Amino acid sequence: MAIVLLVMLLLRVRDPVPGMMGKQATVEDIANKREELGLNRPRYVQYFTLLQQMVTFDFSQELWTQPGMTVGELLRKSVPISLLLTLPALFLTTVISVCIGMISAYARGRLLDKILVFFAVLGMSISFLVYIIFGQYFGSYQLGRLVGQPVFSIHGYEPGLQNWAYYMLLPVLISVIVSMGYNTRFYRAVMVEETTQDYITTAWSKGASTSKIMFVHMLRNAMIPIITRIMITLPLLVTGSILLERFFGIPGMGDALLSAISNNDFPVIEVFSSIFAGLFICSIILTDVLYAVFDPRVRLQ
Amino acid sequence: MLSRFLKSREAKKLFRDKSAIVAMVVIAGYLLVALAMMFDVVSRDDCANVVGPNSVPGFFLREEPERRYEIARTSLFGKVKRALEKSDPEAALAEVQLGKLRVADKTPAELQAIVDEAVAIQDQLKEAESLDDDPEMLSLLETFESITAELVAPLSGSDRFMHGVALLLGTDAQGRSILFRGVYSIKVAIQIGVVTALVSVLIGAVLGSAAGYFGGWVDALVVWLYTTFSSIPNLVLLVVIAYAFQATDSDVKDTLLPVYIAFCATFWIGTCRVVRGETMKLKQLEYVQAAKTAGFGSMRVLFRHVLPNTSHLLLINFSLLLIGAIKSEVILSYLGLGVKSQPSWGIMIRDAGNNGDVMTGFFWQIGTATALMFVLVLAFNILSDALQDAFDPKHL
Numbered sequence: 001m002a003i004v005l006l007v008m009l010l011l012r013v014r015d016p017v018p019g020m021m022g023k024q025a026t027v028e029d030i031a032n033k034r035e036e037l038g039l040n041r042p043r044y045v046q047y048f049t050l051l052q053q054m055v056t057f058d059f060s061q062e063l064w065t066q067p068g069m070t071v072g073e074l075l076r077k078s079v080p081i082s083l084l085l086t087l088p089a090l091f092l093t094t095v096i097s098v099c100i101g102m103i104s105a106y107a108r109g110r111l112l113d114k115i116l117v118f119f120a121v122l123g124m125s126i127s128f129l130v131y132i133i134f135g136q137y138f139g140s141y142q143l144g145r146l147v148g149q150p151v152f153s154i155h156g157y158e159p160g161l162q163n164w165a166y167y168m169l170l171p172v173l174i175s176v177i178v179s180m181g182y183n184t185r186f187y188r189a190v191m192v193e194e195t196t197q198d199y200i201t202t203a204w205s206k207g208a209s210t211s212k213i214m215f216v217h218m219l220r221n222a223m224i225p226i227i228t229r230i231m232i233t234l235p236l237l238v239t240g241s242i243l244l245e246r247f248f249g250i251p252g253m254g255d256a257l258l259s260a261i262s263n264n265d266f267p268v269i270e271v272f273s274s275i276f277a278g279l280f281i282c283s284i285i286l287t288d289v290l291y292a293v294f295d296p297r298v299r300l301q
Numbered sequence: 302m303l304s305r306f307l308k309s310r311e312a313k314k315l316f317r318d319k320s321a322i323v324a325m326v327v328i329a330g331y332l333l334v335a336l337a338m339m340f341d342v343v344s345r346d347d348c349a350n351v352v353g354p355n356s357v358p359g360f361f362l363r364e365e366p367e368r369r370y371e372i373a374r375t376s377l378f379g380k381v382k383r384a385l386e387k388s389d390p391e392a393a394l395a396e397v398q399l400g401k402l403r404v405a406d407k408t409p410a411e412l413q414a415i416v417d418e419a420v421a422i423q424d425q426l427k428e429a430e431s432l433d434d435d436p437e438m439l440s441l442l443e444t445f446e447s448i449t450a451e452l453v454a455p456l457s458g459s460d461r462f463m464h465g466v467a468l469l470l471g472t473d474a475q476g477r478s479i480l481f482r483g484v485y486s487i488k489v490a491i492q493i494g495v496v497t498a499l500v501s502v503l504i505g506a507v508l509g510s511a512a513g514y515f516g517g518w519v520d521a522l523v524v525w526l527y528t529t530f531s532s533i534p535n536l537v538l539l540v541v542i543a544y545a546f547q548a549t550d551s552d553v554k555d556t557l558l559p560v561y562i563a564f565c566a567t568f569w570i571g572t573c574r575v576v577r578g579e580t581m582k583l584k585q586l587e588y589v590q591a592a593k594t595a596g597f598g599s600m601r602v603l604f605r606h607v608l609p610n611t612s613h614l615l616l617i618n619f620s621l622l623l624i625g626a627i628k629s630e631v632i633l634s635y636l637g638l639g640v641k642s643q644p645s646w647g648i649m650i651r652d653a654g655n656n657g658d659v660m661t662g663f664f665w666q667i668g669t670a671t672a673l674m675f676v677l678v679l680a681f682n683i684l685s686d687a688l689q690d691a692f693d694p695k696h697l
Contacts, residue, residue: 121686125679127631129650130671137659242536243632258636261540269541276537 071271074256081157082252085168086241089175094230097180101187102214108192116184123181132247135174155249171244183229190225194218223294231287234279311613314691321687327680331487338488347467348485348644351476382416385409419448471665473649474656482644483669489645490627490677493557497564498622502615504565505572506608512573513580514603523577527570539563539629543638560639564626572618579611613692620685624678631674646670 100116107113136154144150152170194200195218203213242254249255253272260268306312315321337343407415422445467478512523530538546559583589584607592602633639634647653659653667 121679121682125675125682127628127646127650127671127674127678129631129635129647130667133650133654133659133667242540257537258540273537273541280531 071267074268075253075271075275078251078253078256081159081250082245082254084164085171085244085250085252086175088168089172089179089241090230090233092172092176093179093183094226096176097183098187098219098226100180100184102191102218104184104188105191105195106210106214108195113188117188120181120184120188123177124185128178128243131174131178132243135170135177136247139170139173153248155247157248157250167248167250171241171248171250175241175244186229187222187226190222191218194222197221220294224291227290227294228287231283231290234283234286311691315687318687318690320683324680324683324687327676328684331491331677331680334484335488335491338485343481343485345485345643348477348482350478381412382420385413385416415448419445422448470669473652473666479649479666479669482649483646483673485644486646486649486670487673487677489557489640489643490630490674493560493564493630493640494623494626496557497561497568497626498619500561500565501568501622502572502619505569505574505618506576506611506615508569509573509576510580510603510608510611513577514584514599514607520577523573527573530567531570535567536629536632538567539633540636540638542566543633557640560630560633563633564629568622568625572615572622575614575618576611579614580607583607583610613688617685617688617693620681620688624681624685627674627678627681646674 104113104116140150140152140154143152144154150166153167157167199221200213200217203217208217242258244250245252245255246258256268257272259265260272422441425441467481470478470480470483473479473482508523508526512520542563543559546562589602589606592606593599597605630639630645631647631650634645635651637651639645639647649670650667653663653670659667
């Protein structure tokens with residue numbers, strides 16, 4: 001709720017109507033438009049109206065930039081696209097970086113570990129933008145020239161699963177590479193913490209095999225931090241990768257939000273931010289539930 | 302206090318770490334450069350001025366013949382030629398300049414002769430289909446280049462040196478020096494990084510320790526505040542705040558203030574959370590109880606006894622936030638919401654993207670920005686790792 005308030009206040013810093021009406025608008029025109037959009041009501045009334053709309057899932061406001069299209073339609077259009085981009089990315093990132101983190105923790109202090117950590121730090125130090133620009137250049141442009149036909153799309157999107165690889169695979173890969181550094185380091189730290197625990201020593205002395213210790217004992221016990229990590233990133237799934245969507249011309253939620261911001265499209269910004277907030281709260285609740293599933297010691301009350 | 306810090310076991314551990322030392326040296330180097338920029342070694346004007354033909358590669362590399370012809374044709378030669386055609390060649394020639402380069406001190410007649418000679422060669426070059434393979438054409442091109450070079454007044458002493466330095470990493474699509482712009486951006490990045498990291502750490506420390514120490518409604522308020530802020534994706538909040546400022550018509554939007562505020566509003570959260578947890582832990586310790594029993598006021602206990610003991614966390618957070626600020630600055634500037642009216646790595650990367658530099662394989666601009674940023678961020682990453690290892694080894 002507070003988020004809605006915050007966003008609303010931030011947006012009210014400037015009166016958006018004159019910008020929307022263009023330079024020819026007279027003072028009366030502007031006043032009329034304000035009345036029509038309900039912007040001249042007291043702020044708390046606006047706030048509660050917005051809140052009510054959020055709670056009842058009423059997304060029927062029209063877009064300012066495209067009359068006739070409601071925010072709900074925009075959401076229905078952009079959310080699946082964003083999810084198609086971010087879900088595979090999250091899945092791949094988590095699986096790969098948990099594995100690398102485990103290998104690194106297992107080889108702690110040895111050369112392999114040092115190399116992996118070094119590459120993780122190296123990967124963290126390059127700007128996201130650079131990954132995207134060079135990924136786009138080498139991945140779609142140069143590779144396309146090399147093969148003779150376009151392998152990955154440079155810009156644009158078409159719906160349909162058969163087109164997924166063409167439009168989405170490259171952004172997904174880039175996003176995996178970008179988040180790899182952070183995640184690998186994090187999971188390594190988690191795993192290193194686990195290797196010092198007593199139950200690992202017990203498992204060794206029982207004669208369990210290395211792979212069993214790593215994948216059964218350790219992975220299960222490291223589940224809590226892993227879940228927390230994934231849950232934190234969950235709301236970001238829907239926002240998508242704003243930059244990736246921008247670059248590759250994928251009309252997902254991040255792209256919609258960004259163009260709404262640059263076009264002063266009020267309803268979109270308000271609704272989208274509120275949705276993020278709602279998702280955030282949901283993901284916190286979900287995290288607690290999953291804790292109980294993976295760690296029987298945690299009891300839901 | 303500083304000497305006590307330097308003698309502490311943790312600090313010694315830090316200074317034993319070789320990579321940390323290297324990182325600190327690198328960061329010190331960057332700081333020196335930033336300081337030099339403060340004293341206008343490279344001023345903002347230097348970054349905006351045209352120093353040579355556009356898109357020249359760095360390290361004075363020779364280019365493809367086609368491109369060399371293009372550069373020789375479009376630099377001073379073209380301008381001199383046009384000036385000579387005017388009714389008052391003397392006055393027109395005096396105005397001709399390309400960065401610091403001016404027309405050689407010769408009479409219009411002499412210049413005319415050179416231009417005529419060059420035009421003759423140019424005609425031959427035009428007829429050639431490809432300049433790449435033909436050795437005859439290549440030698441012609443070289444004569445063309447040397448003839449057009451005669452039009453330029455040779456630079457003397459420091460000017461010549463500065464011109465060379467400016468062209469060291471080539472020029473961008475507007476003929477501005479990439480090196481100057483890249484180096485000036487160091488100052489911008491460090492300025493933003495230090496200011497936002499400092500302010501965010503301060504806000505986070507004060508709010509976090511107050512919440513942890515007093516509990517009750519203070520705690521509830523602070524926790525509510527940071528959950529609110531953290532539930533909006535970082536980038537979205539940054540963009541919205543930057544946007545809100547952009548909307549105001551004051552002079553503020555041309556300064557760095559919107560960027561500072563946007564960053565501080567999002568960055569204090571992490572510090573606040575960590576400090577709150579640490580304060581809650583410290584509050585239970587005997588020495589705090591003792592200080593309370595001794596009758597010290599809660600402010601004194603908080604600021605003299607509790608906060609100093611979280612300083613290691615503040616240091617680590619400062620270093621982490623600096624990285625975050627530098628990286629986010631680049632992204633915001635790239636989106637056109639961050640730094641304006643002065644160069645920044647984000648703007649350089651954006652320019653490189655927009656001008657099609659990347660598509661034509663001209664990597665000097667984006668490469669410079671990336672490399673400078675990469676080294677700085679890498680150094681800070683290594684340093685914060687070392688800090689974390691030394692001061693807070695249990696951290697995940």
